[in-house]
């Protein structure tokens with residue numbers, strides 16, 4: 147088993163002086179699929195941004211390690227090269243840089259100078275993954291995310307995932323804005339990655355994505371913490387009943403991060 | 408008020424220089440008259456840049472001794488890189504400081520009656536033709552620098568394309584600056600007669616790392632009815648070279664003039680690029696990319712003036728500024744009364760890469776006619792940290808991420824350059840400059 151372990155312990159995160167995450171504990175191993183659900187504004191994207199090293203988020207205490215290495219001491223690019231990947235809720239648009247050039251740079255960043263991927267091999271790989279994701283071949287030569295529709299952006303995030311083959315991926319609302327067919331295609335992409343070397347954290351609001359990708363663990367976030375964890379049946383119950391029963395169970399009035407339990 | 412500055416070379420010197428070059432009398436006369444006027448004329452006033460402390464008038468040498476290049480093998484490596492050495496039958500003029508140093512004129516050009524030569528030979532052998540156009544688009548009495556240009560002209564090229572002649576191969580001129588003492592007053596005249604077309608590309612390149620000297624450059628591009636001139640330039644003059652460069656075009660009926668300018672000097676630079684759309688249905692397109700670095704101050708004014716009906720003018724400028732450099736972008740679309748159904752569009756964007764960098768984009772539309780369309784877009788900003796974060800989150804280093812964003816920013820202009828070789832060269836220069 148060559149799987150990696152991403153370990154998050156008692157993580158506290160602030161943004162512009164405001165504490166958003168208030169002690170998150172989570173461990174994701176190669177071979178596992180975790181899902182995080184939770185109402186709007188409860189800190190899900192904050193968690194993913196803190197893991198990846200978004201410049202605006204400040205970790206005030208706690209730890210994040212990947213296979214024992216301190217992630218918090220790494221620059222953003224080092225985290226990526228160490229094996230982390232974040233499919234962002236709102237990917238950036240970068241004018242003048244083609245999708246293909248960007249991806250080739252990203253692949254080559256993982257290789258030594260002089261060992262760059264050959265153009266032919268790169269094109270073959272990119273073509274085949276794009277075909278798998280039913281993407282228009284022209285998207286390779288378009289500027290990165292510029293003018294992409296919401297669904298096209300999400301597909302493009304999964305294309306990057308498949309090309310870069312990270313050890314641990316975090317997918318932040320990869321299903322939002324996808325039509326039924328696109329949802330299937332994107333799910334196929336993620337399932338294609340499944341294996342003992344690949345761990346994944348899926349942030350979603352909807353059970354329907356989890357119908358295609360059965361998670362091993364489901365977590366619920368409220369008030370900047372993981373307040374409940376369970377198996378796939380937890381997601382189904384949330385889909386059917388909403389969050390009120392959890393709030394009642396835990397005595398939470400307002401689930402957003404400004405509030406204390 | 409004009410400040411009294413004693414010019415370094417007098418009438419006697421100019422007259423004897425002109426005679427030594429065997430110039431026709433009209434040119435000697437034009438030089439002498441320009442010199443007489445120079446002192447009284449004001450300096451140009453580029454909007455938003457003060458140039459009164461810049462030295463445009465004081466210098467020790469008007470001529471330096473330079474050897475010709477017996478063959479292309481003798482070229483310095485940097486210059487060789489600009490030349491397509493494989494091309495057997497190309498049209499190429501190389502000037503070394505103020506010395507015509509190499510010329511080849513293709514069979515195609517010779518057979519079609521095209522004139523392509525250095526400006527001195529043009530004055531001697533095609534005097535009447537030169538006289539018809541020389542300093543007509545840019546007048547010697549516009550301001551002190553045009554007057555000094557006319558008086559001190561000590562280099563340049565002449566390209567004349569007769570009626571109905573379409574040249575397929577680009578015509579190239581390289582102005583090499585390899586002597587730090589050299590001051591160059593370069594005049595390029597491109598004439599495309601009715602229904603002709605030509606692609607002309609020039610490089611100004613310093614091979615000295617630094618100098619304390621002046622370049623005073625005037626280009627006149629004259630396109631006859633239904634003619635087309637594609638004019639590409641990449642300027643890479645060294646730090647310490649103060650440059651005044653004025654590239655101006657006149658487009659007759661249905662003529663097209665397309666500029667693609669890579670302004671990559673390392674010294675202080677004032678650039679004017681003006682296209683006068685005189686004829687009905689004429690078309691002007693002015694694309695500029697700029698990189699400013701170090702302490703340099705640069706001012707780029709692009710101006711398209713519509714006189715003809717249904718004339719179209721497009722200005723597109725993208726620049727990056729780093730270190731403590733300053734770059735001012737002035738874009739002027741002017742539609743004169745009577746130029747109905749014309750369209751003036753412009754876009755200027757400046758990306759600042761450091762705290763101390765200064766950039767400014769000033770779009771101006773001056774419209775004296777009702778029945779027209781016009782538009783402008785301008786922006787000055789910094790590299791978006793979220794873009795860098797996104798790229799870095801895929802493993803790309805910060806330096807590489809910045810490089811990608813900068814190239815991406817300049818790409819819309821660079822990609823439009825008409826000549827593949829120049830495009831490639833420009834990309835390399837940008838790479839060097841933004842490092």
Ligand SMILES: Nc1ncnc2c1ncn2[C@@H]1O[C@H](COP(=O)(O)OP(=O)(O)OP(=O)(O)O)[C@@H](O)[C@H]1O
Nearest residue numbers: 161162164166185186187188189190191192193403
């Ligand atoms: N710059 C900021 N300043 C102050 N508060 C912020 C800032 N950015 C985010 N927040 C707050 O942090 C909280 C958590 O936001 P986050 O994006 O992590 O929520 P989320 O769980 O991903 O929500 P959603 O399901 O809507 O995507 C929100 O209340 C949000 O308003």
Ligand SMILES: [Mg+2]
Nearest residue numbers: 190191192235
């Ligand atoms: Mg979110």
